[in-house]
Amino acid sequence: MAGTVKTQVCIVGSGPSGLLLSQMLANAGIDSVLLDRQDRSYIEGRIRAGVLEQGTVAALEEAGAADRLHREGLPHDGFELAFDGDRHRIDIKALTGKSVMVYGQTEVTKDLFNKREAAGQVFYFNVDNVKPTDLKSSTPSVHFTHEGEQQVIECDYIAGCDGFHGASRQAIPKDVLQTFERVYPFGWLGIMVDKPPVSHELIYANHERGFALASMRSETRSRYYVQCDVNDDLASWSDDRFWEELAIRLGPDAAANLETGASFEKSIAPLRSFVAEPMRYGNMFLAGDAAHIVPPTGAKGLNLAVADVRLLSRALIAHYRNANDHYIDTYSETVLKRVWKVERFSWQLSTMMHQFPENTGFEKRMQRASFDDIQSSETASRAIAENYVGLPLE
Structure with missing residues (x-):
């Protein structure tokens, strides 16, 4: 039996960008329905980045979903870049005031799921065969299968927040959609461990054996990465091998403070840069990973998605x-200008x-020259800091 539901905005994708959009719309009295290919527990369990720009924090405050963030989050005023053992701290607070x-x-x-559930948000989880249709009409709709039955959401607008592999971007005709991509020839092997972080701030390290990142989720939980071959067998990376490699790449000063232990999450993620244009087709809008992917260096993925949602x-x-349809009409152009700067x-x-x-010897010398420029120039350091804390919305 087919079922039809009417709403103002159908949001495809119940990750943080879709949830935040639904909350911000609800605060303005605008009705929405959320649907997702996965279930809530899967979505909540996905391990992702943990550095939030000031604009992202402000958006969560505006949404009324920042109470726990302010209780448990760790404010950071800087981070370190390391290159072959040389370390340089970017004092983002002093350089930007943020x-x-x-x-x-x-x-x-x-936090967003709890907020939306308490407000009675309508969700459809574990949906299949999602198909946005009639996008150029004033009454677009989203067709999908839920619990074995055909369902239709009729709406004024569709927000495609369904990630890189979602159906929304694929619904834009091929003669309209342009994509731009850079696939990187390596991956990040990441682990989570219940040990205090090696440093109270993040360390991004370039070593001759490869990149490494020391990050954290709390004062007792650490997140570490090392560059690896994207086709590596995860089973070949024992915890002992990982800790040995991380210590070498971070250097002896940082490694002296490294507390090792058994990891409880371990995975290899590919890296890519990707942008789809336009981010609006008819009455459907793309936001977040549905429209763009950034490599995790610099922690921009979630922050970029939140900026999209704020503008949408x-x-x-x-x-x-x-x-007033000015912002609707200029959405794609406005968002893409910022997207390309973050990319x-x-x-x-x-x-x-x-x-x-x-890389030849020339490219490696250019890498070193770039680091030296940042290390020796306050102007260069400020440019890094301004991007790291988050560019203005427009």
Whole structure:
């Protein structure tokens, strides 16, 4: 039996960007329905980045979902870049007047789910065969299968927050959609461990054996990464091998404070830069990973998605409150200008801090020169800091 539900905005994807959008719309009295291919426990359990820009914190505050973040999050005023043992601290607070917050994306997702559930948000989980249709009409719809039955959501607008592999971007005709991509020739092997972090701030390290990152989720839980071959067998990376490699790449000063232990999560993630244009087609909008991917260097993925949602919610609220479609009409152009700036920063930092198999001696010297420039120039350090804390929305 087919079922039809009517709403103002159908949000495809119940990750943090979809959840945040639904909350910001609800705060303005705008109705939405959320659907996702996965179930809530799977979505909440996904291990992702944990560095939040000030703009992301402000958005969660505006949504009314920042109480636990302020209780448990760790404010950071800087981070370190290391290159062959030389270390340089970027004092983001002194250089920009701003800071970032370390608080796991998993926790952001839980907070938003709790907020939306308490407000009676309509969810459809474990859906299949999602198909946005009639996108150029004033009454687009989303067709899908739920619990063996065909369902239809009729709406005014569709928000595609369904990630890189979702159906939303694929619904844009191929002669309209342009994609731009850089796939990196390595991956990140990441682990989680219930041990205090090696440093109270993040360390991004370039070593001749490869990149390493020392991060954290709390004062007692650490998140570490090392660059590896994306096709590596995870079973070949024992905890002992990982700790040995991490210590070498971070250098003896940092390694002296490294507390090792049994990991409780371990995975290898590929790295890519990706942008889809346009981010609006008819009455469907793309946001977050559905439209763009950044390598995790610089922790921009979630923050970029939140910036999209802030601009998209502004556009939809202006439409419903004031019949003002200026922000809807300029959404794609406005968002993409910012997206490409963030892509550039993530690409720049990734290019400088990783070992590329195709690099000659020249490229390696350029990497070192880039680090030396940042180390010796307050202007160069400030440029890194401004990008790290988050660029203005427009």
